[in-house]
Amino acid sequence: GAGVSQTPSNKVTEKGKYVELRCDPISGHTALYWYRQSLGQGPEFLIYFQGTGAADDSGLPNDRFFAVRPEGSVSTLKIQRTERGDSAVYLCASSLTLGGTQGVFYNEQFFGPGTRLTVL
Amino acid sequence: GQSLEQPSEVTAVEGAIVQINCTYQTSGFYGLSWYQQHDGGAPTFLSYNALDGLEETGRFSSFLSRSDSYGYLLLQELQMKDSASYFCAVRGPLYSSASKIIFGSGTRLSIRP
Numbered sequence: 001g002a003g004v005s006q007t008p009s010n011k012v013t014e015k016g017k018y019v020e021l022r023c024d025p026i027s028g029h030t031a032l033y034w035y036r037q038s039l040g041q042g043p044e045f046l047i048y049f050q051g052t053g054a055a056d057d058s059g060l061p062n063d064r065f066f067a068v069r070p071e072g073s074v075s076t077l078k079i080q081r082t083e084r085g086d087s088a089v090y091l092c093a094s095s096l097t098l099g100g101t102q103g104v105f106y107n108e109q110f111f112g113p114g115t116r117l118t119v120l
Numbered sequence: 121g122q123s124l125e126q127p128s129e130v131t132a133v134e135g136a137i138v139q140i141n142c143t144y145q146t147s148g149f150y151g152l153s154w155y156q157q158h159d160g161g162a163p164t165f166l167s168y169n170a171l172d173g174l175e176e177t178g179r180f181s182s183f184l185s186r187s188d189s190y191g192y193l194l195l196q197e198l199q200m201k202d203s204a205s206y207f208c209a210v211r212g213p214l215y216s217s218a219s220k221i222i223f224g225s226g227t228r229l230s231i232r233p
Contacts, residue, residue, distance in 0.1 A: 114162060
């Protein structure tokens, strides 16, 4: 079946511009995560959706970053007034709904190929 | 807060066994997972431990000791294709503001013939 897809695969923009990054999760996965990964580092959590709502957006670095998931499927990460420090690979992951007894269930995250964002 | 520590690089010989350690500090703990990432690729799930002990999946095994806040990934019969970065990650409690997943900085495993 189809995995998580992300578009575009590469995005080059100029400092100060606005960008949108799109994520299509696996069909039926209600949980969706956004991460940012810099070279040589692990994925850095940004935001997590359960359905249409952002369950935890504590990883968004500042108010230039915003994400939506209006119909509980596709999600868009939006970055305003981009800065050179925003350059990274932006990863999206999805998983089946979280539930069950806390600590008993784990929902494997399926990652997309990422969008490489370069801010010049 | 939450933080994880793992070695930045490990080198091993094809056919051998290698262990990648991970120590963590979390305000709430609900399991340790491991992901593999090849250069230019997406992270892929390897294993998960919620309870103490060893979980085995083929050539890969993962261990957890909650009392020591420590876990490891054990790779046996190493193959050249195992050359990749390996990340440990912890999750907080579900349905709370701490349900995000925190990844370590990764261990780059290089396999020599």
